[in-house]
Amino acid sequence: MSVINLEHLFSPKSIAVIGATNEPTNPGNIIMRNIMGGGFMGPVMPVSQNIEAISGVLTYPGIAKLPKAPDLAIVSRPVTEAPDIIAQLRAIGARAVMLIGGFQGMDMDERMKLRNEILEAAESPSMRVLGPKCLGFMAPGINLNASLAHATIPPGKTAFISQSDSLFTAVLDWARGQGIGFSHMVALGARVDVNISDVLDYLAGDPLTRSILLYVESVCDARDFMSAARAASRNKPVLVIRPGQAMETVLRECRDVGLEGMKLSDEIYDVAFRRAGMLRVDTIDGLFDAARTLADIKPVRGNRLAIVTNGVSAGILAADALLMGGGSLARLSDDTKAKVDDILGGKWSRSNPVDIPFNASGKEYADLVRVLLKDKGVDAVLTMHVPFAGLDEEEVAQALADSLKRVRRMVFACWLGLGKAERARDIFRNAGVPTYDTPDKAIRAYLYMVEFRRNQEMLMETPDSLPTDFFPDTMAARDIVEHALADGRDTLSEPEAKNVLAAYGIPVVETRLAVSARDAVIAADELGYPVALKLRSPQIAQPYDVGGVLLDLETPEQVWEGAANILGRVSRERPDAYIEGFTVQKMGRRPGAHELFVSSSTDPVFGPIMYFGHGGMSREIIMDRAVALPPLSMSLARELISRTRISRLLKGTPGMVAADLDDICLTLIQVSQLLIDLPQILRLDINPLYADELGVLALTARITIVPYEGDGARRLAIRPYPRELEECVVLNDGTKITIRPIRPEDEPAHREFLASLSDDDLRLRFFGVVRREFDHKDLAGFTQIDYDREMAFIAQQQKEQGEAETIGVSRTITRSDNSEAEFAIVVRSDLKRMGLGSMLFKKSIDYTRERGTSKLVGQTMMENQGMQGLARKFGFEISTDPEDSQLVNMELHLADQG
Template sequence: MSVRNLKQLFAPKSVALVGASERPGSVGATMLRNLREGGFKGQLYPVNPKYETLDGLEVWPDVARLPAAPDLAIICTPPSTIPGIVRSLGELGTRAAIVMSAGVSTARDLRGRSIKQAMLDAANPYLLRILGPNSSGLLAPGIGLNASIAMGGAAAGRIAFVSESGALMAGVLDWARTRNVGFSTILALGESSDVDFGDVLDYLASDPGTSAILVHAESVRYARKFMSAARAAARSKPTLMLKAGRSLEAATAGACLSGVLARPDDVYDAAIRRAGMLRVYTTDQLFAAVETLARAKPLFGERLALLGNGAGPVVLASDALQYGGGHQAELAPETVSRLRDLVPEWSGTGELNLRGDAPPERYRDVIDVLLHDPQANAVVMIHAPNAVVDPADVARAVAPLAKASSRNVLACWLGLQSVGEARTIAYEAGMPAYRTPEAAVNGFLQIVNFRRNQQLLMEVPASVGDGEPDRERARALVRAALERGRRTGRYLLDDPDTKAILDAYGIPTVPTRAAATPDEAVAMAADIGYPVAVKILSPDVVQKSDVGGVSLDLDTPDAVRAATERMARRLAELKPDARLDGFIVQAMARNPEAHELIAGAATDPVFGPVILFGQGGLAVEAVNDHAVALPPLNTVLARDLIARTRVARQLAGYRNHPAANLDAIAAVLVQVARLIAEVPEIVELDINPLLADANGAVVLDARMRIAMADRAGNALDRLAIRPYPVELEDVVPWQGGTILLRPIRPEDGAAHVAFFNALTPDDVRYRMFVRVRELQPAQLARFTQIDYDREMAFIATRTGPDGHPETLAVARVVADPDNMSAEFAVTVRSDLKGKGLGVMLMNKLIAYCRARGTREIVGEALPQNAPVIGLVKKLGFTVGPVDEDEGVRKFWLELR
């Protein structure tokens, strides 16, 4: 269940208050007062058998006797009464309720049954949606609805605030009133027994009255649902998240380092980033970011120019920019020359100080020059009030420039009372305005970070290379290891076994063998070729070097035999209880310029498998340089994961050290993510070190922990983001040869552009309903980077004459969050019409929707698009007449 009946919750036309009261301090009395004072114009039905009237309103003795079904019911009665009230509301026709009552989750009836579950069971037959229990309520200021226990109401606006905490909701309301911040919706989820973050985000994403969404969360329960909803919301409007409880989250216990390093807060950070949202860390940052993003213009670079009427504030801004990871603009020589004419006292380098007596015209002229410099992507202007210049005059001089420019101009008006008028003028011109230099710079950095996260949703990645992994070999190796584990109780795979599985996925590894005895180690070394490295093989030793269990650069049989014997003695002395299974022999990797990295995977209790990357080696925990990402990955996401580590600077090259092959590192990360997604028995994986240099990347040491996968459902359900569904690929005969019908991938970007360019102008108009000359990057990303959990696009593809894949036709379907109705579109390359491609793809699309339980497929076309109208008729669709208002013909196919 998702957005079903949520309109009655967010925009009711009538409200019943069950448990209305006049007792001072009671929830029922507070709710009645807030509903009355909020100015709600709809019908209000108080319900309580103890009263006949309350505050001049007729009171009804129970729900069953209400004269009409209210859109929304607010319940503030004892827990034991709630299931019965919900059932009566459902029978009456009510489809949304807010349960304010606390203690519902722990309460039991006389037979020991859960009151909470009884409440949900009572609501389910009627699809009655429940906010709560233990919710502090909801406000919709646009319709005068204050269905909350918060003190005071809220101003109407276009910001939605969603919180788990009623206390924070009340605090934010008080904060917002002092700053004249308005809301479209503000609500506290309470215990989210039914309506949760995913539901609310889905509703708000398509709400025309909401232009920005703020989320405060302490935890997320349904990761897949949350990620799909958050990605959809972030694509349509700025969506920001304040994640609480960071200090309460401990590192995950794990047999591998990746399980220890991937802290819960790192995973949440990765999820927020992957969804295209912006993370903030304080309530002030939350609303400051909304103010910034609501007024910000598109940012086409990340270099900031700074100026002010005093050196001190500009230096503070410069420090904030540097320590925030930003970049100050390096002005062009022509710009410097023009600025020195305007500000003779300026040396041409360092802080651009206009001096305290700078007239408004100097601000205007300097900013005009900066806005034309190719290196300055945005400008922060700082003004400290004084008795010489009126701040309002400065604002009037600068505002027209800021309004007309395509670049962002952010203003810091230091102080409060004396700069109030200047701040108002800036607001009216669309200039974000701040009280401190640091806040202004942080506002710019928020635009930068939001832009980066949005770009991850829009970029089209390159292909990771040819060849498919040998999935069956990897799965067979894991099954064999599980069988051994059942006998031995050991599910931590050693280096050779792990590398065999990595090899099946095309991940380069150093040749490695396992030997049971010193003699076998000598034989293995001869087989691999000298020199070799030898290490102990023991399930009871995590760091082999701690017990002298590593010997390098062994180049003779005698050296190998002596090393193995020495290791065995050393292990017996230092860890007499440790088991010695034998020795690992591997080719010696000699490359003093190689970087030691760590790549791996862990399993988060909320978001499932996660991928980890960072600086590796023996000191990996002490260095603490790593980043986390959610699978699946592509080259763009893998590159972003690499870039979020400090070691990325070294990988880019320095002094006489050439840059590492980032493509090779990214390819390893992509394949690791693929392996984790496709082999659910892998719980943890460490590749440490992954050696990387200019020539490529190779696995030196690796281990993994496995466990029986949950076979109760789809193994892919454990992933927060559904990966590419390879199982939906079909090779089919066509025109004397074969073509591949498969889901679209982000890597299909180039082929999709070529496909679009091969369409005639009329075919483009039939598909887009308007004339479009070329696909914009955002459109291309939207077509190729899809959420496989909610939408699907099948393409017909084959290898073209140039040896590259070519797209022949596309059929696309997007389901609503409830999977009730799915809208489709189909396009065949203009020169290939009438050859059966449309029928094949539509049949595949219909079968896919039917298998997912979708109830109907709908579509529309221009009346002159005869080929598509004929196609859907042939497939059994009902085709309606021309809609005179929209100028289209609509058609639908019932699948039940």
């Protein structure tokens, strides 16, 4: 993943077209016509051996004959010629190439061989490759249409990235009809080099792009995608559309890069989009409705909507759409109702939707909106208007739009009809008020805003702290798994599986294995009665199906007789089955407990996936489950539970006490950590997991394992907290402190740390006077980091009360291609000259060097002699910034230090 040289691709100053021609239907001619017709201001250099001029531009007979190295070369030749052409382009200094030809007629081996040859010739990122099989891209801001599309589009503030050529052209047509402009439109093609993560990174830093739209079919590197998507979502709205069930097959794009046979699950993509803070929409209309709304979004506090309408039926339709979509009608307070009475003279239904006279004026609309927005039970207001012959709709719209210029809360409009209604909608658009022509569209856009807000809050939420007594016995669990693998097994026995769970603090029912009826009786005597007896056979996955489970056996005679009955029954019904013996476990008596399940599987792209929901024998019938990506926090675990239907029962009913939700959340976190620590686990299933007011109890557990070599954390789509980087050190005065990566739950301590810094510390750290108060969004940005891209090491010491306080931090932000990292350090004033700054600085230097970063750079104010001295101590080169004499640049080439 890299943004290196992408500016040459998407914002070139010169272009060469290799394979240009005068044949009207040839891609080389279409590209030339589109570039020249779009008004691109830089030199365009067609390369052709047979034609003197193309589209009025003189040609060059070969790449070596070009008068200058183009920023971008567009190749309209068979893709088999690409490696040689790319090598020639690299030789003259080109930095980006777009390949139009595809892999038609090639088998997978031929595609992979050609793909490798293309990458070898390009030496990416020295030269970036878009495609092959690429429709191209548009950059309207520089009048560039470098695509095979049939039309151009005006500049705008929205970018669109597509994995589909057909959707690229469909969106182009749709947007032209709606008068929507773009900052960029990009069709990715087969993605041998430039992929969706690269373009996301590029657009996230593009000042001309305010929102990003994605059409995603498949992701081939989940870690890169999630890292780029989470970073982009923190800066601007990112909306995504993806086909659902139709994509549960092998996808064309992934076959192009050698992932044939990969099975994809839409629900995994859905939770990945949500976890990245993106908003998923279902239709192209919805994509642009949401994009237009979110581009100028005002605060939406929740899903409680007030509706003002001069047409009762229209208001009811909107209210119905709201409730069906999961929103809520705001309940108006008595004070609000009284104020509405004053405006309307008591002539209204005194409920929400607020029905006003059909000839209500713009002033009445404006007054009502102001009253409703002051109600603490109202999160947003929808104003609706149906045509009335005796009323000037444009006047009403103008008066309302003028009044909303001073409103900071979310108000949107739905003016029904054509003609004057369309002109009224233009008035709202010009005033920056989201407006729609039907109730369904208005409500859909509002619910998108609510969901977007929810996803952003989850992205920026400060998780609840983990229990301080959660210390899993990782070595014991790993020993069990490695012993089973050494025996050549791919499945743990039930006692082994439960011992693994117990090592991570998950309460389990005690279980014994027995190979005979006699051993079963002995095991039952050891466990204590009553017990459950279950058949064990590799051919019978579910012993319930053949009567292989007996419960509540209270005596040795019942166990003996039950074992004999099971064997007799199975020998009749499944004579082919090999009987390994029995599982004996103590009955887990939890009357009234809910039956849940927690399971995991391993996706080829996204790695470990967790499932939670309604368990027991009816699990596959009820089909109530939600999906999550580890790692989990308490907040994420609680959000996972909330997406199931059984979550409502877990909160308690008139006849049932609420279950211990915190204990359920902790169990989910324990399983999450287990999957992180033991990459050998391929599948895990706990069913049923009893849950009540006493906590949880796992009755049955199954774990499937495979050998695994390498970094287990790398298989996760989201990098977990790197515990291996924690260390304890001693300051010069003998104080013992901990240096570790920052965690999201460090936000309160980080707030106190920033408050403890002197004005001078803050000025030197942030290069100027800053406000003393940092809000939650600021602090979330400091503490909720993507450990793949950013690292913050904090130093903490224990207070007398036993709480930890932050006393220093060293932060590095790494470029997506790992070529360079920028550092910053700040230490509390009263702890300077204790060696803490050197320890933190060394920690960051060692970390960036170990991860293969080429260069570490920083900047400080000229007066900050302490920072400059510290940098010199570690071998940094110090120089005055050429653009600002008050600043100093610090640079360390890490490879030279290795």
